[in-house]
Amino acid sequence: MVTAPSESQRNRRPSMLDVAQAAGVSKAAVSKVIRNAYGVSPEMRRKVELAIETLGYRPSVAARSMRGASFTIGFEIPQLGNDFFTQVMQGAADELAGSGYQLIIAPAMGEVKGAPVLDALVDRQVDGFVAISPEVEPEWLERLGKTIPIVLLGRHDKSTNYDTVTNDDAAGARLVMDHLIELGHRDIAHLTIHAYPQAAENLVPHEIRRRVYAESMSRKGLDARVTYSGPLEPDAYQAAFRLLSEPNRPTAVFAANDTLAIGALRARTELGLTAEELSIVGYDNIDLAAHPIVSLTTVDQFGRESGAKAIRLLLDRIQGRTEARHEMITPELRVRASSRFATMQLF
Amino acid sequence: MVTAPSESQRNRRPSMLDVAQAAGVSKAAVSKVIRNAYGVSPEMRRKVELAIETLGYRPSVAARSMRGASFTIGFEIPQLGNDFFTQVMQGAADELAGSGYQLIIAPAMGEVKGAPVLDALVDRQVDGFVAISPEVEPEWLERLGKTIPIVLLGRHDKSTNYDTVTNDDAAGARLVMDHLIELGHRDIAHLTIHAYPQAAENLVPHEIRRRVYAESMSRKGLDARVTYSGPLEPDAYQAAFRLLSEPNRPTAVFAANDTLAIGALRARTELGLTAEELSIVGYDNIDLAAHPIVSLTTVDQFGRESGAKAIRLLLDRIQGRTEARHEMITPELRVRASSRFATMQLF
DNA sequence: ATGAAAGCGCTAACAT
DNA sequence: ATGTTAGCGCTTTCAT
Numbered sequence: 001m002v003t004a005p006s007e008s009q010r011n012r013r014p015s016m017l018d019v020a021q022a023a024g025v026s027k028a029a030v031s032k033v034i035r036n037a038y039g040v041s042p043e044m045r046r047k048v049e050l051a052i053e054t055l056g057y058r059p060s061v062a063a064r065s066m067r068g069a070s071f072t073i074g075f076e077i078p079q080l081g082n083d084f085f086t087q088v089m090q091g092a093a094d095e096l097a098g099s100g101y102q103l104i105i106a107p108a109m110g111e112v113k114g115a116p117v118l119d120a121l122v123d124r125q126v127d128g129f130v131a132i133s134p135e136v137e138p139e140w141l142e143r144l145g146k147t148i149p150i151v152l153l154g155r156h157d158k159s160t161n162y163d164t165v166t167n168d169d170a171a172g173a174r175l176v177m178d179h180l181i182e183l184g185h186r187d188i189a190h191l192t193i194h195a196y197p198q199a200a201e202n203l204v205p206h207e208i209r210r211r212v213y214a215e216s217m218s219r220k221g222l223d224a225r226v227t228y229s230g231p232l233e234p235d236a237y238q239a240a241f242r243l244l245s246e247p248n249r250p251t252a253v254f255a256a257n258d259t260l261a262i263g264a265l266r267a268r269t270e271l272g273l274t275a276e277e278l279s280i281v282g283y284d285n286i287d288l289a290a291h292p293i294v295s296l297t298t299v300d301q302f303g304r305e306s307g308a309k310a311i312r313l314l315l316d317r318i319q320g321r322t323e324a325r326h327e328m329i330t331p332e333l334r335v336r337a338s339s340r341f342a343t344m345q346l347f
Numbered sequence: 348m349v350t351a352p353s354e355s356q357r358n359r360r361p362s363m364l365d366v367a368q369a370a371g372v373s374k375a376a377v378s379k380v381i382r383n384a385y386g387v388s389p390e391m392r393r394k395v396e397l398a399i400e401t402l403g404y405r406p407s408v409a410a411r412s413m414r415g416a417s418f419t420i421g422f423e424i425p426q427l428g429n430d431f432f433t434q435v436m437q438g439a440a441d442e443l444a445g446s447g448y449q450l451i452i453a454p455a456m457g458e459v460k461g462a463p464v465l466d467a468l469v470d471r472q473v474d475g476f477v478a479i480s481p482e483v484e485p486e487w488l489e490r491l492g493k494t495i496p497i498v499l500l501g502r503h504d505k506s507t508n509y510d511t512v513t514n515d516d517a518a519g520a521r522l523v524m525d526h527l528i529e530l531g532h533r534d535i536a537h538l539t540i541h542a543y544p545q546a547a548e549n550l551v552p553h554e555i556r557r558r559v560y561a562e563s564m565s566r567k568g569l570d571a572r573v574t575y576s577g578p579l580e581p582d583a584y585q586a587a588f589r590l591l592s593e594p595n596r597p598t599a600v601f602a603a604n605d606t607l608a609i610g611a612l613r614a615r616t617e618l619g620l621t622a623e624e625l626s627i628v629g630y631d632n633i634d635l636a637a638h639p640i641v642s643l644t645t646v647d648q649f650g651r652e653s654g655a656k657a658i659r660l661l662l663d664r665i666q667g668r669t670e671a672r673h674e675m676i677t678p679e680l681r682v683r684a685s686s687r688f689a690t691m692q693l694f
Numbered sequence: 695a696t697g698a699a700a701g702c703g704c705t706a707a708c709a710t
Numbered sequence: 711a712t713g714t715t716a717g718c719g720c721t722t723t724c725a726t
Contacts, residue, residue, distance in 0.1 A: 362702085362703055362704085363703060363704065364703075364704095374703085374704080374705095375705085375706085378704070378705060378706085379705095381704095382705080384705095384706095406703080406704075407702090407703055407704070409702090409703080409704090410702075410703035410704040410705090411703080411704055411705075412704090413703085413704070413705085414704060414705040414706075415704090415705065415706090
């Protein structure tokens with residue numbers, strides 16, 4: 001599979017030694033100039049900078065980070081193409097701009113999720129990382145957190161070795177359910193993604209939303225209907241299509257995130273149904289939700305802000321903080337055209 | 348700005364030496380086991396693997412890449428949140444899955460675009476990178492290409508030191524214009540992003556599309572109307588809103604990419620116009636374009652395929668190929684509901 | 695203010 | 711089959 005790359009007749013990049021020789025000084029001197037360290041004469045600085053310039057020298061991060069920092073921040077996302085994650089990354093990238101740190105994003109590739117990517121990031125000497133990994137085990141993270149600064153997004157565990165930024169998923173889900181019930185809906189289905197094997201312990205956003213859904217339903221004496229699908233829009237479309245094709249289709253769908261809601265919207269449209277016949281509510285408030293052709297009722301969980309907050313916590317930790325911090329963001333309902341009053345039931 | 352991270356009381360990761368000592372062997376032996384190199388007895392392998400396991404040892408990529416490869420592929424994107432780029436990344440990520448290489452994505456952050464990020468990638472010892480950087484100068488890339496394998500997406504220059512994967516933008520734009528003219532449109536506006544200062548030399552996709560637009564118009568004796576906006580959907584929305592609010596609004600808009608087209612669609616919807624009154628055609632065929640609530644006529648330029656192809660070329664180059672390869676993808680028109688016959692003109 | 699030299703964690707060439 | 715050793719490019723004492 002992996003074959004060693006041929007370094008054949010490639011031009012070698014100039015090293016610090018090359019610069020030192022070109023400037024007629026020592027490596028240590030060059031290093032000091034680069035790091036703005038104490039004790040360099042203007043004359044020395046001039047010479048060295050000239051040599052750097054003419055040789056087009058750039059320090060090797062790999063070599064540097066063997067001693068100190070790499071000034072690289074990792075960001076793991078479970079999936080490419082989820083607009084909410086994109087929002088979070090935008091917030092992170094903006095927050096990091098001009099900080100001197102470089103952001104690198106590592107998508108969990110293929111079937112392998114979570115931990116391997118985080119390892120890969122750590123192996124690459126990032127100074128810390130932000131992750132959206134509901135699937136990794138807390139114990140594993142606790143251990144890793146002793147080694148490197150970590151901020152986890154969307155996890156409700158109260159860790160001691162890493163920070164978390166979460167959204168109050170229970171409150172958000174309640175906003176949705178209250179909204180739908182107020183609109184008179186009684187047959188509300190929940191569309192969510194397959195549960196992770198180890199998600200049992202109440203820590204994962206989708207799991208919390210599902211539970212609140214179930215509780216809200218049973219409290220009103222209504223029957224819960226949960227439909228599971230894959231995480232992508234086409235998956236949700238198919239699942240929703242099947243659900244809505246059933247003879248006793250629900251009058252409302254609470255989709256556990258906006259990507260799923262968009263899939264449900266496609267199914268609704270293709271089946272010739274309107275918001276009057278089927279309300280759809282999502283979760284995330286992706287940018288597209290506010291688009292008038294979509295106009296999706298959803299829960300705003302402030303993705304950009306979360307991303308920015310995560311970066312701030314991480315930089316803090318990199319600066320030396322060791323006690324864990326756990327920030328919770330309060331979500332808000334955005335009512336739009338995709339949810340309507342329940343129409344007359346025929347029974 | 349940048350302060351050195353405190354390495355305070357962090358746990359050090361075990362090094363190869365730790366493993367060697369724990370197993371009672373030499374570092375070289377450990378290295379050989381890790382790399383599956385020739386000459387390790389089953390007994391040795393067992394001991395070493397046990398030590399690795401119990402210590403939780405992971406090799407440092409930084410140290411490794413100082414000698415050989417880092418098995419890391421970089422992917423630069425100019426912008427977070429453009430669905431077409433996401434498509435390309437998905438193609439790349441899928442192609443790379445299981446190859447032993449880790450993909451890291453570096454978004455061009457803040458106002459600084461292009462080159463600095465590529466430098467950052469190279470500094471981090473990637474074994475090669477794919478970039479979507481219309482803004483960097485070819486000469487600069489030619490020089491860098493001598494140092495490291497590079498594949499550029501969407502650039503039409505015939506480089507000798509890096510590969511390119513492009514879409515036939517001229518053909519694609521012609522598909523759009525022919526389509527709109529066939530539908531009877533005569534007042535067609537073009538919505539595109541601000542030209543880059545150095546984009547003059549015909550190499551950049553949007554520039555090519557704009558030129559074909561202008562040529563098509565003048566060939567038919569029609570007046571060209573080009574509106575420029577920023578790259579994001581809200582930018583396009585605003586620009587389109589102004590354009591469509593003019594007394595003599597066009598009957599069709601050719602948006603230079605789908606993100607812009609979605610913005611135009613928002614403006615059209617908010618102004619209460621329908622496809623009958625204003626046709627909109629995009630470029631890219633992002634997934635959303637096929638959604639029935641959007642149903643955007645657009646040009647499919649096979650993003651996932653491009654991403655996959657770029658990775659294949661890159662891995663090739665990493666294996667040793669040195670002659671440049673330039674692959675061109677032929678785009679296809681996808682006619683959907685956003686474009687209609689031009690309605691009666693009042694003049 | 696400047697430089698020599700040790701060492702970071704690894705690989706690879708060379709012994710044994 | 712296994713170990714020794716010399717770097718890779720940098721930072722960091724410690725001399726000068």
